[in-house]
Amino acid sequence: MAQKNPSFQEAANGNNNSSSEELSSFLESGIFRLDDGSRVVFVDPVRLLNRSYSRFRVSPSGYYSRSFKSRSKVRSIGEEEEEGIGDDAERRGKKKKRKRKSRELNEREICAEIRHQELRPLLLKAYNSLLTVSNLLSCLPNIVEYEDGYSNSGREEHNFVELGNLCQAPHYEISLCFNKGVIEEAEDSWPVRVGEWTIVPLFDNLIGNETTEDVEAEFLNSKYILPPRSSFYMSDLRRVRDLVPVHSDHGFNLIVIDPPWENGSVYQKAVYPTLPNRYFLYLPVKQLAHTAGALVVLWMTNREKLRLFVEKELFPTWGVTNVTTHYWLKVKPDGSLISELDLFHHRPYESLVVGYVNVKSAEFESTPSFTYMQDNQVFISIPGSHSRKPPLAKLLLDHVPGRKPAKCIELFARELVGGWMSWGNEPLRFQDSRYFIRK
Incomplete structure (x- = not known):
């Protein structure tokens, strides 16, 4: 079982202002409203998704599996423009690559650039509103680097797009285990759930979990989690x-x-x-x-x-x-x-x-x-x-x-x-x- 990370709550208790209250709410809901009109919102997809599940939760480390190069100090867009820093500046320390010859934009690209420039002030204002909430910013690394035991090694995931195109696709079946009860074991182990297995065709078939509990399913030796009242x-x-x-x-x-x-x-x-x-x-x-x-x-x-x-x-x-x-x-x-x-x-x-x-x-x-x-x-x-x-x-x-x-x-x-x-x-x-x- 994953250990709780105390730094989230520490950040929420760090200030006694309205943003601190909003942060405490964010830790529960996954939603942080960055302006009074609610036109700018920061969201944590993992917390939003976890509202769907009863016995399981989405692994933060699994969701945020992309790696990003971080900066030593985050600045507003305005500061970056004035001081000439940004991702280009970060790349200056690397070996110089041959520059591609610049070309003129075509008509559609010109329209796209005009649209971007019109949108730019809105995005600048939204982004800079995020940078003003220091206790939220201090939480972001912990959201991604949560210690939950996630590992991407081992078996390969099934490619359902390829499987669905095979001639044997109509014969593939998935097994769903609908829980009927719980048998408690030793204090330090997970409770063992007993259930009834239902086997149904996987492709071209409406499959649903109409219960109020998560359902575990098996397909070709892989396990899948179906949230309550969901169907696919x-x-x-x-x-x-x-x-x-x-x-x-x-x-x-x-x-x-x-x-x-x-x-x-x-x-x-x-x-x-x-x-x-x-x-x-x-x-x-x-x-x-x-x-x-x-x-x-x-x-x-x-x-x-x-x-x-x-x-x-x-x-x-x-x-x-x-x-x-x-x-x-x-x-x-x-x-x-x-x-x-x-x-x-x-x-x-x-x-x-x-x-x-x-x-x-x-x-x-x-x-x-x-x-x-x-x-x-x-x-x-x-x-x-x-x-x-x-x-x-x-x-x-x-x-x-x-x-x-x-x-x-x-x-x-x-x-x-x-x-x-x-x-x-x-x-x-x-x-x-x-x-x-x-x-």
Whole structure:
């Protein structure tokens, strides 16, 4: 069992001001609001995910498995610009590399740069608001370096994308153990749980844990953890319409989509298979939405071509309206940005575009059940594995139309969340037991 790290609470008790109270709340919730209007929020994805689990919790060391070079002192963006320091300055001590010849930007790149310069003051203000909260900054290294016994060595993880394309894929089965009771052993050992095993097809099949306990599952000698009231459907894009409910009043109120956007990067293609962007036009978003309306959240890269595609084709095809844009700003454990703010092809932020489907009638309600999201909110966090997005549902629920609790689904999911349905060709990607520790 992992030992508790006292430095978190020590930091929370370090000051007797409002930020100290906010930090204590953050240690429980994973959410730290950096301004009074709640337009800038720092989140710890691990704490947010752990709200889903009963007997297990996500390993911080497993989630934050990326390594970052830290600085001896973190400065505001303004200080860096004045003194000429930053990631470029850090690289000056290294062997000089031959500089590539600069080229002129094309029309789309010019548009992207103009958009970035317009956005820059917002991101500067959000980032500098983080740097003013010293006790939160002092906690960040402990969030990542938590001693929990996580190890990435040993057996290889299964590649569900490859397995799903094999001719024997329809014959693969997963075993789920639904707990029936607990047998206590010696004082220093874990309690032994006895249960009933259920074996079901893994691919092209809706699999759910409708209990209030975590469920352990086994597939090809690997174990997976399923949070309470979660379900998943593992398939490729050809079977996505299997998710459409027979009756639209059984649809979803919150639809989060993290598409594998096509990308020219050879590295990205190697670690995360992509699809042509036009394939996403055929996602049945409107058919998945509840008749009372749905909030649609789309994760997006900073490419101008992609932004135009979403604005001009994708959202109109899906029937998404009332669109606002928000930003995920990525920082290192020392509080510095993961890359220079103005680095053209590697910005330290991504966009999430938010809109609504089937909400025309809600505009005329005397007491609407939700509030529309304000534009340009900024969410700050330390990133996890490649392309793994922070779970922001807790911050979105007040803006979700329809019934409560909301019915939620994530498309192209790579992990499960309690109370949600997850669809994609690898929704168990981060459910491997190696990413968890017992509570």
